[in-house]
Amino acid sequence: ETGVTQSPTHLIKTRGQQVTLRCSSQSGHNTVSWYQQALGQGPQFIFQYYREEENGRGNFPPRFSGLQFPNYSSELNVNALELDDSALYLCASSLVKANTGELFFGEGSRLTVL
Amino acid sequence: SQQGEEDPQALSIQEGENATMNCSYKTSINNLQWYRQNSGRGLVHLILIRSNEREKHSGRLRVTLDTSKKSSSLLITASRAADTASYFCATDDGNNRLAFGKGNQVVVIP
Numbered sequence: 386e387t388g389v390t391q392s393p394t395h396l397i398k399t400r401g402q403q404v405t406l407r408c409s410s411q412s413g414h415n416t417v418s419w420y421q422q423a424l425g426q427g428p429q430f431i432f433q434y435y436r437e438e439e440n441g442r443g444n445f446p447p448r449f450s451g452l453q454f455p456n457y458s459s460e461l462n463v464n465a466l467e468l469d470d471s472a473l474y475l476c477a478s479s480l481v482k483a484n485t486g487e488l489f490f491g492e493g494s495r496l497t498v499l
Numbered sequence: 500s501q502q503g504e505e506d507p508q509a510l511s512i513q514e515g516e517n518a519t520m521n522c523s524y525k526t527s528i529n530n531l532q533w534y535r536q537n538s539g540r541g542l543v544h545l546i547l548i549r550s551n552e553r554e555k556h557s558g559r560l561r562v563t564l565d566t567s568k569k570s571s572s573l574l575i576t577a578s579r580a581a582d583t584a585s586y587f588c589a590t591d592d593g594n595n596r597l598a599f600g601k602g603n604q605v606v607v608i609p
Contacts, residue, residue: 387541416595427587427599428542441596473539479595486530486591490541 391476391491398466399499406461406494408476410423416440417459418488420475423442428475434459463496471498511606518575520603522588523568529593531564535571536585536602545573545586578607 388411398404410417416435418439429442433435434453448464457478463470473495512518524531530549534542548555548564548571555562561574575582585604589597 387543389541418596420597420599425601427589427601429596430596430598432598433594441594449526464558475541479543486532486547486595487544488532488542488595488597490534490543492541495539 389476389489389490389491390479391494393494395495397497397499400468402466402467403464404466404496406474408459408491410457410478411489414478414480415457416479417453417457419461420476422473422475433498441478471496512522512578514578514580514607514609516578516592518578518605520573520586522571522600524590528590529590531571532589532591533562534589580607583598583607
């Protein structure tokens with residue numbers, strides 16, 4: 386148990402729809418990162434939020450957006466869904482400047498786009 | 500961006516044997532981490548080695564880092580059936596933003 390919870394665990398959408406995924410960080414962690422993991426691949430960094438501001442972004446289009454709330458929970462929004470968006474979406478929390486470097490991952494939200 | 504790449508991709512061993520996985524990367528790093536993932540679930544942090552360290556141990560795990568060759572290895576000694584999982588290396592740019600490799604699938608046969 387990492388203390389990071391994600392919802393929903395599974396969901397199915399159709400192409401062109403929008404989706405919102407949610408993440409509750411481990412207590413005391415001020416940074417949340419989102420990763421996309423396609424089947425058989427390693428996770429790919431989407432973006433990171435620190436103190437409610439985006440703090441780095443990977444090679445993902447603007448239709449991938451996020452939010453971090455004052456309680457450090459977070460949302461990932463994806464608009465205009467495409468078939469290739471089907472993946473496991475992982476949220477990870479950490480404490481920046483703790484100098485430990487370790488990320489604590491949730492169990493993920495598996496998105497299927499039909 | 501940095502990218503860890505593991506070798507070999509799949510490994511099948513008998514319980515009690517050792518399992519070794521390698522990882523290479525392309526740019527300078529702050530640290531390198533190894534994670535384990537069971538059947539498409541969340542990733543679990545195993546061990547972190549900093550760029551100024553050469554070897555690190557944690558229980559049955561041993562990690563080495565060669566920054567001149569931009570490579571790392573993970574050794575699991577005396578493997579158990581519960582070690583069956585996918586193992587990923589990931590490089591950290593110093594801001595907790597990780598670049599993962601494609602992973603090694605390890606199957607430990609009882």
